[in-house]
Amino acid sequence: MVTIADVAKHAGVATSTVSYVLSGKRSISPETRQRVHASVDALGYRPNASARALASSRSNVLALVIPLRAGMHVPVMMQFATAVVTTARRYDHDVLLLTADEGATGLERVQQSSLVDAVVVMDIELYDERVPLLRALDLPSILIGFPLDAEGLTCIDLDFVRAAELCVDHLADLGHQRIALLGTPSAVYERQTGFAHRTREGFRAGVDRRSVHGVETPCESSHEAVLKTVEQLLRDEPELTGLVVQNEPIIGPLLDVLRSLGRRVPEDMSVLAICADDVAEGQRPRLSSVSIPAEQIGQQAVELLIGKLDGLAPPAGTLVPAVLTARASSGPAPQLDRSTTA
Amino acid sequence: MVTIADVAKHAGVATSTVSYVLSGKRSISPETRQRVHASVDALGYRPNASARALASSRSNVLALVIPLRAGMHVPVMMQFATAVVTTARRYDHDVLLLTADEGATGLERVQQSSLVDAVVVMDIELYDERVPLLRALDLPSILIGFPLDAEGLTCIDLDFVRAAELCVDHLADLGHQRIALLGTPSAVYERQTGFAHRTREGFRAGVDRRSVHGVETPCESSHEAVLKTVEQLLRDEPELTGLVVQNEPIIGPLLDVLRSLGRRVPEDMSVLAICADDVAEGQRPRLSSVSIPAEQIGQQAVELLIGKLDGLAPPAGTLVPAVLTARASSGPAPQLDRSTTA
């Protein structure tokens, strides 16, 4: 193993000089700098991460707490994770994977052992047990999602309230009078997951504002559940003409079910989804949707976090604006003269 | 921050004694041990990871190289990842996330900087560029998947050859004469991904052995592609009665497509999948399948790796036996008197 001392000897300088060349924390003459760089290359020197971390109290590692819980949609999580890792690398950091089942304990552990410099936490609940801990822990953090009380924390997320409102507005603009929010599995609501609650909130606000009739129902992620839920929905609301879906895995099954129940999309039923763009475009018909810009959020999260580590004061909350893209699944409300039996 | 010296002082012993109590590498009298443990608890001591790593040349971190490439099915990856993290934690290790796009470079980097003790590599190609590197690098590793030349490497994977053979046998036993393998997206074959090739190999071997007629086709993961591929398949092979699918995301669409083409499952067409059990059971009809025990494989991978770190000689290759579960999607071959036009 080649150490900084080897490089120093090879370049004919002190180890501290090599260190300063590499960190740029003191000015070094161009000649020495070049000589050192040459030696680094010649010897293939790589700083030892532990030694560096020990001496500088900076590990250059971020922790990513990834949820593995019921009802969470995996591909989206992976998009977040990928964006986080990729961006972290761009800032010369690595990413340690923590599973949410280690919960608060895990956060405490990695901080107390100085394993990581900062932490990205996903899947935030309104009353998240990790929130008070993060406040107490003096470990720089960013939450992807908003707890109810975000005081003193840095959070970022899609503006789900607005996302739902956009959907309601879009449907109302098209003349729909009776619409429904087909939501996440009920476990997600019971856990008080922020994004699901905020979407519901936005849906209610939009429905009120536009004076349309709105109903909400959770939906489990199986084909049968979708069938049952939709049947129930149509039984309760025979004149339903618009659907807002926030539940990626059921999107395919939902379209099947509507087809099998004889409801054409968008002629009989307009469908809007809150989901990743590629999912929306992969459906027949292509779905009008508010996209979840996971990559952008993940990237921005890391950038905020790195900024924090560099002493910058980040904004307390960042809401990524929701954007609705109209595609083929939404259209004008049909005339209300059909007799429907589910 | 409380250090080992604080603990030592509090317990009235030398720091080395504290260290030995914690590591168990030398015998310590029961009284001292208890006293030290009491002090550790009283002060809330946690060893500093960097210091420990520096002094012992062991970081207690494993790297996990996760693929983010075209055609890979994300939920399965996540199951592997979760199992790896969970198991690693059980052996007091953490997991650093590396994305495959850093490729060989990333492996070199984490090793040369002593960031990790060992590495788990997923998504292995037959001629994987990382394989020669791993052989050279003197970084303990385990591959989830087999390259063509696994000499000197430790690998583990489901026995995909056998998996495909089981499927062929099952169909042949039911009297099917003309069957097809509906495979992964072609990018996965082109990349020479091990599991896809081995499945194909097993399919061919099975077909030969049982003297049935078999065709193979890759399939992209979109609804349209499934439709086109299946139509083409039925045009080429009108008397096809059995399908083996190795492509999780298209399973839903495939069943749709068959339905829309008027092929009942299993009356007209038997469908076998190589996929996670929960996916197979989430379909209508429930799919007969060979399951991919991601959790088991991930766990075993880490255990082999930890064993290696402890100096145990691991088996060169571990093939997890394939198991076929017959459910509702496979049945006896229909009589061959129908006239089909696709």
Next chain:
DNA sequence: AGCGGTTATCGAAGCGCTTCGATCAATGCT
């Protein structure tokens, strides 16, 4: 010529831990 102020470099201390002798007491053996 002499002075303060840069600029470039060095040397040494120290980050918190592990680990290698060394020490000392207690033990068992002849």
Next chain:
DNA sequence: AGCATTGATCGAAGCGCTTCGATAACCGCT
């Protein structure tokens, strides 16, 4: 009783790096 052996503990060295003065050389001033 005397010696080697074992068990429990200590002290110090050192892992590879960063960082903090200190130093020396040089600049432009007066």
